[in-house]
Amino acid sequence: ELKVEQNPLFLSMQEGKNYTIYCNYSTTSDRLYWYRQDPGKSLESLFVLLSNGAVKQEGRLMASLDTKARLSTLHITAAVHDLSATYFCAVDDMEYGNKLVFGAGTILRVKS
Amino acid sequence: GAVVSQHPSWVICKSGTSVKIECRSLDFQATTMFWYRQFPKQSLMLMATSNEGSKATYEQGVEKDKFLINHASLTLSTLTVTSAHPEDSSFYICSASRQGRVYGYTFGSGTRLTVV
Numbered sequence: 288e289l290k291v292e293q294n295p296l297f298l299s300m301q302e303g304k305n306y307t308i309y310c311n312y313s314t315t316s317d318r319l320y321w322y323r324q325d326p327g328k329s330l331e332s333l334f335v336l337l338s339n340g341a342v343k344q345e346g347r348l349m350a351s352l353d354t355k356a357r358l359s360t361l362h363i364t365a366a367v368h369d370l371s372a373t374y375f376c377a378v379d380d381m382e383y384g385n386k387l388v389f390g391a392g393t394i395l396r397v398k399s
Numbered sequence: 400g401a402v403v404s405q406h407p408s409w410v411i412c413k414s415g416t417s418v419k420i421e422c423r424s425l426d427f428q429a430t431t432m433f434w435y436r437q438f439p440k441q442s443l444m445l446m447a448t449s450n451e452g453s454k455a456t457y458e459q460g461v462e463k464d465k466f467l468i469n470h471a472s473l474t475l476s477t478l479t480v481t482s483a484h485p486e487d488s489s490f491y492i493c494s495a496s497r498q499g500r501v502y503g504y505t506f507g508s509g510t511r512l513t514v515v
Contacts, residue, residue: 318503320503320504322506327511328508328509329405329492329506329507329508329509330443330492330506332503332505332506335503375442375443385431385448385496386433386445386448387433387445387494387504389442389443390442391441391442392441392442394440
């Protein structure tokens with residue numbers, strides 16, 4: 288059974304600082320997703336990572352995937368208050384065929 | 400592209416009544432739709448997967464008779480919470496995928512259900 292672990296679960300950081308959220312998964316998969324969720328809202332897609340070594344960047348966020356280590360990272364550069372949200376990684380369960388398994392989520396609070 | 404519309408956004412109902420939530424793919428044909436439940440400050444929990452024209456596949460621990468899922472067309476899936484109780488209060492989110500995993504998943508806007 289595919290398990291996805293995210294850490295940290297809660298992150299409080301100052302504006303302007305850098306930090307990384309980690310996402311580990313337990314079995315082979317070739318597709319990993321990062322989502323953002325604001326309070327009371329649904330998920331907003333941030334990145335889809337499709338292959339080993341994939342790196343994608345959008346604004347102050349950069350995501351990478353290492354399929355050999357079964358690890359993805361979401362790096363935040365020079366955080367701003369607007370980045371405050373909950374961030375989820377999710378992995379396609381290849382054994383199941385078409386099913387997402389989510390991490391627990393990281394609550395990010397950026398303090399002014 | 401790829402928009403999934405979910406209605407209603409929020410609903411309040413009395414205990415014992417049933418509530419239907421709709422999930423529509425507006426600009427693509429959704430071969431598979433997924434229903435999730437999310438409690439406050441928790442992750443999404445997959446409830447069931449439905450393919451058009453087939454019976455839904457429920458995750459372990461999800462009551463089939465309580466959460467009725469219908470996927471009658473390639474653009475519409477519904478979730479009916481039957482005989483709702485306060486413990487069914489939650490945030491329900493649908494998502495849809497197209498033929499071929501290359502397209503990924505598109506999420507609806509979610510439905511906040513409160514049972515009083």
